[in-house]
Amino acid sequence: MIALVVFAAFYFVPPASADYLEVRRTVSIKEQPRRNSRNIESPAVGTKLQLLDDGLQSRGYYQTLAPTSNRSGWIYRSFVRRYPGVHPNLVRHGGGSTDGPDLTAESIIKVHFIDVDQGDAALLEFPCGAVLIDAGGQNNSTTKELASYLKNFFDRRTDLESTLDTIFVTHTHVDHNRALKAIVEDSDIAIKNYVHNGEYNGSGKEAARWMRDHANDDGRQIKDHIVSQSEILPLPRTSGLADETIDPIDCSDVDPQIRILAGPYEENPGWAHGEFEDGNNKSLVVRIDYGETSFLFTGDLEEAAIETLVEYYDGTDLLDVDVYQVGHHGSRNGTTDSMVKSMTPAIAVFSMGPAADRRSWTAWQYGHPRRSIVEMLDRWIERPRAERSWVRVASRVKDFFDYEMRDAVYGTGWDRTIVISADVSGNMRVETLGQPGPS
Numbered sequence: 001m002i003a004l005v006v007f008a009a010f011y012f013v014p015p016a017s018a019d020y021l022e023v024r025r026t027v028s029i030k031e032q033p034r035r036n037s038r039n040i041e042s043p044a045v046g047t048k049l050q051l052l053d054d055g056l057q058s059r060g061y062y063q064t065l066a067p068t069s070n071r072s073g074w075i076y077r078s079f080v081r082r083y084p085g086v087h088p089n090l091v092r093h094g095g096g097s098t099d100g101p102d103l104t105a106e107s108i109i110k111v112h113f114i115d116v117d118q119g120d121a122a123l124l125e126f127p128c129g130a131v132l133i134d135a136g137g138q139n140n141s142t143t144k145e146l147a148s149y150l151k152n153f154f155d156r157r158t159d160l161e162s163t164l165d166t167i168f169v170t171h172t173h174v175d176h177n178r179a180l181k182a183i184v185e186d187s188d189i190a191i192k193n194y195v196h197n198g199e200y201n202g203s204g205k206e207a208a209r210w211m212r213d214h215a216n217d218d219g220r221q222i223k224d225h226i227v228s229q230s231e232i233l234p235l236p237r238t239s240g241l242a243d244e245t246i247d248p249i250d251c252s253d254v255d256p257q258i259r260i261l262a263g264p265y266e267e268n269p270g271w272a273h274g275e276f277e278d279g280n281n282k283s284l285v286v287r288i289d290y291g292e293t294s295f296l297f298t299g300d301l302e303e304a305a306i307e308t309l310v311e312y313y314d315g316t317d318l319l320d321v322d323v324y325q326v327g328h329h330g331s332r333n334g335t336t337d338s339m340v341k342s343m344t345p346a347i348a349v350f351s352m353g354p355a356a357d358r359r360s361w362t363a364w365q366y367g368h369p370r371r372s373i374v375e376m377l378d379r380w381i382e383r384p385r386a387e388r389s390w391v392r393v394a395s396r397v398k399d400f401f402d403y404e405m406r407d408a409v410y411g412t413g414w415d416r417t418i419v420i421s422a423d424v425s426g427n428m429r430v431e432t433l434g435q436p437g438p439s
């Protein structure tokens with residue numbers, strides 16, 4: 001009976017509004033929009049609260065989410081002030097949640113999809129090393145947040161001696177490499193290898209050229225590996241590309257495999273001219289195998305390049321993975337049906353910003369993640385989400401609606417930083433942190 005009540009209470013939490021509330025005076029959140037209704041909790045003055053149900057009022061009460069108990073309730077309007085947008089401290093959609101078994105074994109991989117708003121940064125944490133795939137983000141403050149996430153990470157994993165074995169940059173766009181210089185030059189992190197696609201133009205050219213000209217200043221010793229498709233084409237189609245810069249990780253009881261499945265084509269494989277010139281289609285595709293668990297990163301590859309990738313690996317199981325970082329932040333041209341069929345993913349993760357941020361170069365402006373892609377993944381993925389949630393999905397650019405996500409499709413713009421732990425037997429656990437910070 002109790003379980004039923006909890007279920008019902010959760011089920012009827014209406015979608016979040018784009019705005020938030022700040023508590024101005026001592027007040028209680030009520031179960032019903034009535035003065036004599038029971039108190040749920042009394043948030044401190046200054047607390048930021050999620051506004052629900054698009055800010056509709058009932059008898060002068062706003063509907064909100066009680067921050068400690070995560071229950072929905074009502075707060076009288078004159079005790080709060082309403083502000084537009086999502087407050088950065090505010091836990092989105094109920095915040096932290098977990099699913100899957102508690103993987104306490106020593107030998108696990110943790111993949112941290114770090115919240116950098118509109119952009120990509122994924123930290124691969126191995127028992128004996130660490131790798132970063134993309135070092136992007138939306139602006140200077142996300143660069144600082146990424147740097148502090150990495151610092152907190154190395155403060156916890158002192159055994160790794162503040163060393164990133166490899167930084168991959170999938171392609172030369174600023175949402176994928178903005179934080180590169182800050183990590184290489186301004187942090188105490190040592191980097192052994194830098195693997196990228198060799199493009200020095202595009203929105204990320206500043207960081208790419210700085211790496212070309214200054215990566216090894218001040219006594220740094222970073223091996224530079226430019227990958228192109230011509231290195232991959234001569235290989236058997238079942239192998240992918242790996243060497244000591246791409247796969248520097250070999251732990252005592254497990255040897256993870258890191259491979260590059262695609263890089264920029266030097267000769268046009270038959271795409272339209274614009275598609276061939278498009279920096280997104282020069283993205284590196286990275287696959288990680290940790291025992292029976294596998295992850296795939298496709299950068300911002302678009303349809304033409306995705307179809308070529310799917311055809312290239314047809315008949316192999318190299319695209320068949322458990323976790324898919326959804327291509328191109330969930331853009332409508334970043335995933336195809338045939339790609340999803342090849343992958344049969346159990347979990348998908350979007351790296352994108354929150355829909356409520358209505359500035360330029362945001363998920364809002366681009367319409368990420370797009371409805372067609374969210375629905376495509378939702379159809380394929382059967383594993384349930386840690387906590388089913390109402391999430392914001394784009395019907396087109398600058399136009400979003402609320403979507404009830406029940407399956408294991410996550411997004412940094414919905415869940416903030418997402419950490420997937422896995423063991424060599426294929427058991428996985430998903431944690432959404434609800435706020436930026438170490439894990």
Ligand SMILES: [Zn+2]
Pocket residue numbers: 119173175176300328329
């Ligand atoms: Zn991108």
